[in-house]
Amino acid sequence: MQMTLKLFASLAPFMPEGAKDNAVQIEVDEGTTINQVFDRYQVPHKMAHLVLINGIYIAPADRATRALVEGDAVAAWPPVAGG
Amino acid sequence: MAWAGKILRVNLTEGTCKSEPLNMEWANAYLGQRGLATKYLTEEIDPKVDPLSPENKMIMTTGPLTGTCASTAGRYSVVTKGALTGAIACSNSGGFFGNEMKNAGWDQIIFEGKSPKPVYLFIENDKAELLDASAHWGTSVWDTEEAIKHNHGDPQIRVASIGISGEKGVKYACVVNDMHRAAGRSGVGTVMGSKNLKAVAIRGTKGVSVKDPKRFVQATNDAKKVLAENAVTGEGLPAMGTQVLMNVINEVGALPTRNHRDSQFEGANDIGAEAMLKERESDGKPNLVTNAACFGCTIACGRISEIDRTHFSVAERPEYQIISGGLEYEAAWALGAATGINDIEALTFANFICNEQGLDPISFGATVGAAMEMFEDGVLTTKETGGIELTFGNAKALCDIAELTGRGEGFGAEIGLGSKLLCEKYGRPELSMTVKGQEFPAYDGRGIQGMGLTYATSNRGACHLRSYTVASEILGIPEKTDPLESDGKAGLVRAFQDATAVVDSSGMCVFTTFAWTLEDFAPQIDAACEGEWTVERLLEIGERIWNLERQFNLAAGFTGKDDNLPARLMKDAAKTGPAEGKTSGLDTMLPEYYEIRGWTPEGVPSNETLSRLGV
Ligand code: SF4
Numbered sequence: 001m002q003m004t005l006k007l008f009a010s011l012a013p014f015m016p017e018g019a020k021d022n023a024v025q026i027e028v029d030e031g032t033t034i035n036q037v038f039d040r041y042q043v044p045h046k047m048a049h050l051v052l053i054n055g056i057y058i059a060p061a062d063r064a065t066r067a068l069v070e071g072d073a074v075a076a077w078p079p080v081a082g083g
Numbered sequence: 084m085a086w087a088g089k090i091l092r093v094n095l096t097e098g099t100c101k102s103e104p105l106n107m108e109w110a111n112a113y114l115g116q117r118g119l120a121t122k123y124l125t126e127e128i129d130p131k132v133d134p135l136s137p138e139n140k141m142i143m144t145t146g147p148l149t150g151t152c153a154s155t156a157g158r159y160s161v162v163t164k165g166a167l168t169g170a171i172a173c174s175n176s177g178g179f180f181g182n183e184m185k186n187a188g189w190d191q192i193i194f195e196g197k198s199p200k201p202v203y204l205f206i207e208n209d210k211a212e213l214l215d216a217s218a219h220w221g222t223s224v225w226d227t228e229e230a231i232k233h234n235h236g237d238p239q240i241r242v243a244s245i246g247i248s249g250e251k252g253v254k255y256a257c258v259v260n261d262m263h264r265a266a267g268r269s270g271v272g273t274v275m276g277s278k279n280l281k282a283v284a285i286r287g288t289k290g291v292s293v294k295d296p297k298r299f300v301q302a303t304n305d306a307k308k309v310l311a312e313n314a315v316t317g318e319g320l321p322a323m324g325t326q327v328l329m330n331v332i333n334e335v336g337a338l339p340t341r342n343h344r345d346s347q348f349e350g351a352n353d354i355g356a357e358a359m360l361k362e363r364e365s366d367g368k369p370n371l372v373t374n375a376a377c378f379g380c381t382i383a384c385g386r387i388s389e390i391d392r393t394h395f396s397v398a399e400r401p402e403y404q405i406i407s408g409g410l411e412y413e414a415a416w417a418l419g420a421a422t423g424i425n426d427i428e429a430l431t432f433a434n435f436i437c438n439e440q441g442l443d444p445i446s447f448g449a450t451v452g453a454a455m456e457m458f459e460d461g462v463l464t465t466k467e468t469g470g471i472e473l474t475f476g477n478a479k480a481l482c483d484i485a486e487l488t489g490r491g492e493g494f495g496a497e498i499g500l501g502s503k504l505l506c507e508k509y510g511r512p513e514l515s516m517t518v519k520g521q522e523f524p525a526y527d528g529r530g531i532q533g534m535g536l537t538y539a540t541s542n543r544g545a546c547h548l549r550s551y552t553v554a555s556e557i558l559g560i561p562e563k564t565d566p567l568e569s570d571g572k573a574g575l576v577r578a579f580q581d582a583t584a585v586v587d588s589s590g591m592c593v594f595t596t597f598a599w600t601l602e603d604f605a606p607q608i609d610a611a612c613e614g615e616w617t618v619e620r621l622l623e624i625g626e627r628i629w630n631l632e633r634q635f636n637l638a639a640g641f642t643g644k645d646d647n648l649p650a651r652l653m654k655d656a657a658k659t660g661p662a663e664g665k666t667s668g669l670d671t672m673l674p675e676y677y678e679i680r681g682w683t684p685e686g687v688p689s690n691e692t693l694s695r696l697g698v
Contacts, residue, residue: 008330009322010323050315050331051502054336054661057565075334079314079318080315080320
């Protein structure tokens with residue numbers, strides 16, 4: 001199935017070839033978890049501090065179990081803040 | 084003892100400068116800076132005065148830790164009745180000016196009256212005098228600062244000044260120090276201009292003493308270690324700056340776009356931190372040149388930028404082909420998403436103009452966004468705008484209007500009214516995205532519910548820095564709450580409001596709170612200031628300050644009815660993203676907030692609350 005991976009700030013270098021504007025469409029198996037996607041692109045789990053699926057926060061504990069569905073967009077950031 | 088113990092009272096009408104002792108009873112009750120200056124202001128002016136009349140006063144104020152070796156301890160604030168809002172105003176700035184003022188031996192400078200001609204205040208330690216500023220009147224912040232340093236033959240002088248916008252009465256003029264650091268919001272620079280005060284220039288070399296130097300060095304070192312070891316303050320902010328939030332807030336569906344018509348911006352990735360780091364096709368360089376720190380800061384979140392020299396805004400303008408203060412998140416949002424413009428070089432140019440002429444980029448950009456909506460609705464035409472096609476997304480129009488507003492000329496004078504007066508003037512008050520006359524900053528109260536309550540109850544009009552619940556609702560600091568949920572936000576907002584009031588009164592920067600709690604502030608304050616300073620005492624001071632500010636606003640004529648949000652946020656649901664279908668839950672949050680505050684259902688602090696706090 002197709003999903004979108006978005007990696008921002010210091011996670012951007014982990015993006016695969018062909019990514020544009022910090023986003024890339026990827027093909028994954030049904031039932032793939034967020035952590036499995038991160039592993040595929042060698043994103044260290046500890047660096048993926050803020051993780052959203054379709055803009056909704058996913059707690060660290062759920063990232064190994066939450067199964068992705070067709071069309072999901074996963075976005076991740078290292079620890080960041082602003083004002 | 085951390086406080087210098089001295090106030091400089093400057094009577095601009097009579098041209099006198101007098102020293103007087105700091106009221107230590109008030110310092111003990113209000114700490115310093117925001118709290119202490121608000122106490123002086125409320126004691127000395129009638130809250131009903133016209134903000135632009137000589138009867139209003141303007142206070143430049145430092146905190147007890149300003150000028151010490153604590154991290155970020157270079158802050159000062161400008162406290163007055165705001166020109167934009169008519170409410171209590173307190174605008175905080177970094178850079179190096181606050182440190183210089185404290186090192187000259189002054190906790191506060193109180194300006195009263197109005198000078199018959201343009202003047203600037205020159206301070207060299209104990210010596211203070213008003214000097215003729217007629218040569219600087221009509222010049223920009225940048226020219227004024229440079230000329231004053233040159234005339235006194237001392238590049239180490241620190242200058243805070245207003246641009247032409249502040250002279251011309253643009254309602255959201257700010258006070259700019261160190262070329263691009265600003266006491267930005269609520270029109271504090273407009274008040275300064277109304278007093279014919281162009282600048283304050285200071286050289287201070289006296290040092291700042293603290294109660295227990297050995298313990299103070301230990302406490303400040305411990306606190307610096309916390310900042311360095313925290314991933315946000317130690318790595319995230321220095322590398323990416325506040326601008327990293329652009330994509331975060333867009334993804335969570337809370338990036339107000341095109342005057343809050345939308346809450347996600349398709350051009351967000353073109354104007355955020357990642358875009359500032361991207362190599363340009365034209366010259367192979369990124370927009371961002373380096374990061375920068377204010378006095379004594381070990382975080383260094385500041386952005387220093389250079390505009391692409393081939394960009395239309397500067398191609399024929401070598402004077403802007405410079406390296407200067409770049410886009411912070413709030414400015415990039417207001418100049419970009421609020422106007423639908425995704426040209427980062429144009430935004431950087433408009434930001435340079437805001438710094439050069441002393442405009443608050445938040446209020447400016449948000450007002451342009453409102454004007455663009457009226458233009459698209461046909462309420463405004465090129466007849467009113469002087470030929471400018473003020474459509475959403477028009478980068479050239481933004482650059483032109485920034486220059487006009489900076490000089491208070493043409494349609495820029497109308498944009499200088501601020502969104503509320505402008506929309507009222509053209510019969511569309513509902514299009515003004517303001518609370519108490521002040522434009523919203525960069526978070527949508529539908530997608531981040533706590534921010535809706537934050538804006539509605541902020542004592543200085545819509546503002547994110549009075550209770551930055553984004554930290555909890557989006558970033559999980561100190562703990563994660565659900566941004567779409569209004570339940571529990573009343574308590575969260577109140578807790579953030581009280582703690583922030585303490586930080587704003589200490590002399591340190593609020594960005595430390597991504598790593599520090601009051602448990603980190605208390606030992607530093609306790610080692611510096613006479614007396615015993617516990618977390619409990621600090622929290623009570625925060626609550627006292629909040630209630631004092633509220634009392635000022637109530638006496639100025641505001642009521643609970645002004646703790647409101649525009650209908651667009653209350654009735655029109657967000658159209659896309661996680662908040663799709665949601666409006667603000669202010670109606671349920673506000674009564675709970677009043678109750679938690681110990682206020683009546685009308686939003687008035689009860690006698691019991693006031694007497695408990697000694698307000
Ligand atoms: S954190 Fe940023 S704004 Fe605050 S003092 Fe440091 S450089 Fe200045």
